[in-house]
Amino acid sequence: MGRGKRQAEAGRRARTGAAWAMGLCLLLAAVPGLARGPASVADVAEGLQDAVVNISTTQTLQGPGEPGPMRKGPKGSPFEEFFDDFFEDEGPDGMPRKVSSLGSGFVIDPSGLIVTNNHVIEGADEIIVNFVDGSKLKVTKILGHDPKTDLALLKVEPKEPLKAVSFGNSSAMRVGDWVMAIGNPFGLGGSVTVGIISATKRDINAGPYDDFIQTDAAINRGNSGGPLFNMEGEVIGVNTAIISPTGGSIGIGFAVPSNTATKVLNQLKEYGETRRGWLGVHVQSVTEEIAEGLGLVEPMGALVASVAPDGPAAAAGIEAGDVILDFDGQEIDSMRDLPRAVVGTAIDKDVPVKLLRGGKTLNITVKIGRLPEDEAEEEDEIEETLPVAPEGEDLLGLSIAPLTDDLREKYAISDKIEGVVITDVEPDSPAARKNVKAGDVIVEVTQEEVHQPHDVIDRLRAVKRSGRGRVLLLLSDAKGELRFVAVPTS
CATH class of the missing domain: 2.40.10.120 (Thrombin, subunit H)
Structure with missing residues (x-):
């Protein structure tokens, strides 16, 4: 571009900028509120x-x-x-x-x-x-x-x-x-x-x-x-x-x-x-890993980890492993949605609940109770471990054994808990990375109860044959507090 053309272009830009500035000033003058701020x-x-x-x-x-x-x-x-x-x-x-x-x-x-x-x-x-x-x-x-x-x-x-x-x-x-x-x-x-x-x-x-x-x-x-x-x-x-x-x-x-x-x-x-409403369940989040273990397309709902024996949920037939998707017409997108919905519900109200169980959607009705003032969760950890050889094959880095009287005493496991006890967890194994510990009891594998080590092995084999990348375990601590854990199968 020649010198004359460059000068002409610069002049055009200057005139355009001046015109914009003048227009903005006229706009601010025409709208007093803009000149003074909000x-x-x-x-x-x-x-x-x-x-x-x-x-x-x-x-x-x-x-x-x-x-x-x-x-x-x-x-x-x-x-x-x-x-x-x-x-x-x-x-x-x-x-x-x-x-x-x-x-x-x-x-x-x-x-x-x-x-x-x-x-x-x-x-x-x-x-x-x-x-x-x-x-x-x-x-x-x-x-x-x-x-x-x-x-x-x-x-x-x-x-x-x-x-x-x-x-x-x-x-x-x-x-x-x-x-x-x-x-x-x-x-x-x-x-x-x-x-x-x-x-x-x-x-x-x-x-x-x-x-x-x-x-x-x-x-x-x-x-x-x-x-x-x-x-x-x-x-x-x-x-x-x-x-x-x-x-x-x-x-x-x-x-x-x-x-x-x-x-x-x-x-x-x-x-x-x-006077808050009470459902009588302990719930946990449905993570991507747990959703995969349940066969869900995406994480949703609140996963029931345990049910109070004498609570409203137990009376209505809600079970551990159920995923609550809707409570009284309110979608439960995440675990935190459920407690907020329940506590604001009138006591003795009959509430429709939609849940997922075993891949099927169920609709039930629950009569809401009153939340006990001392309702609280306790967390206990068992520190002492003693390796016991697994039966057979690789079990996600776990060593397991039947829940005998000696092992109940060793890990201070309540007599009310039934399942298969974990006696050792290999460092850096899939289970260890999910904070599974010796002394935990496997209650269910893929939402089916287990009572002997061979039950656990059979369920793990079935999961691997199905092609799923994770297996869903229901674990209990020594006091009976339940939680779901989705452990990678490889």
């Missing part, structure tokens, strides 16, 4: 601040060096702390000391009902509610609290009706929707922050019913128990936890969805406690 949320915030309160608590600790009410995330999780905890008035060794905490809350009934986090008020001797106008009220009663969802419902006695806010539908919120948090970060009451919903249905390993809303609205220490609003001024979440290496916001906060909170709070108000 629309203000002042009108929404102004109507809500009176209903958001600061919660201050005091607790007296008697022993020297006794730990205060630290609000840490679950052991091994990436979460630093839940937001409050300010310590003062530490006495000398042997003397009582007072621990003060600051959090947030919000009024849901003009008569004086206030929502906050359980960890904000846990163990408190005195709870004071501070309002935006400077007035204070002492909490006269904790109507109820629920550690599993970290919610608490408080009662105060106001002389005049309080300004209250209402709950919205958290299920209607989408990733990218604007939200607003109001609370008491670092003791700075009435602080407003704005962000978007970053994710929904987050599982942060805080409890069995995790279903959190994640937001990048700034949430810090002291925001615990405060509301997360939509742009209509409705509460769609209760701020509960953050990820933070420093204790300050890095844009990753979590809130209990309003649809979960309202169910819990209604029960706390009516009964003073939660």
Whole structure:
């Protein structure tokens, strides 16, 4: 290209750029909102601040060096702390000391009902509610609290009706929707922050019913128990936890969805406690390996590892090895979906359940019971091992033997457990890589019971002949806790 042509082309580009710039300026001038930035949320915030309160608590600790009410995330999780905890008035060794905490809350009934986090008020001797106008009220009663969802419902006695806010539908919120948090970060009451919903249905390993809303609205220490609003001024979440290496916001906060909170709070108000639905099963995830062992095209549902003998599932005929695909019209895409669906179901309700058993789909009805408060799973490991030669051929790196009285005593195996005991696991074998241990008992192979070593060998041969790359084992530990393991056959 000659010099003259290059100059002409440069001039054309300059004129084009100038035209675009002028057009953009005209657009911004024609639309004032674009020139000023996003629309203000002042009108929404102004109507809500009176209903958001600061919660201050005091607790007296008697022993020297006794730990205060630290609000840490679950052991091994990436979460630093839940937001409050300010310590003062530490006495000398042997003397009582007072621990003060600051959090947030919000009024849901003009008569004086206030929502906050359980960890904000846990163990408190005195709870004071501070309002935006400077007035204070002492909490006269904790109507109820629920550690599993970290919610608490408080009662105060106001002389005049309080300004209250209402709950919205958290299920209607989408990733990218604007939200607003109001609370008491670092003791700075009435602080407003704005962000978007970053994710929904987050599982942060805080409890069995995790279903959190994640937001990048700034949430810090002291925001615990405060509301997360939509742009209509409705509460769609209760701020509960953050990820933070420093204790300050890095844009990753979590809130209990309003649809979960309202169910819990209604029960706390009516009964003073939660009354959750109970199915009576222990379930585990259907991994790709387990799906292959079951003959499923893709992982789906919740795999029943064990069934409580006197529970609703046992009465309805649900068995270990069943895969629950649908509960009360709700698809169970993953294991975590089932506990959340069950606990929100009314006690004594007859619920349709669709499950997969032996490659066939079954439809049954279960009458939901009430979850026992002490329902919990225990994990025990047997460390001592003693190799015993396998019968015959390679068994995925396992040595197995009949479950004799001597072996029951050696591995402390309950008399109620039947099957074939594993006496040794070769290092770096397929079974070892799946955390199979000596002392585990093989109860089923490919969903068929086994009682002698030859039963296990026959089932393994059948799996290999079928061409499947994995075999599904149902294992029991010494206490009777069951789990499924899909072990590669080669």
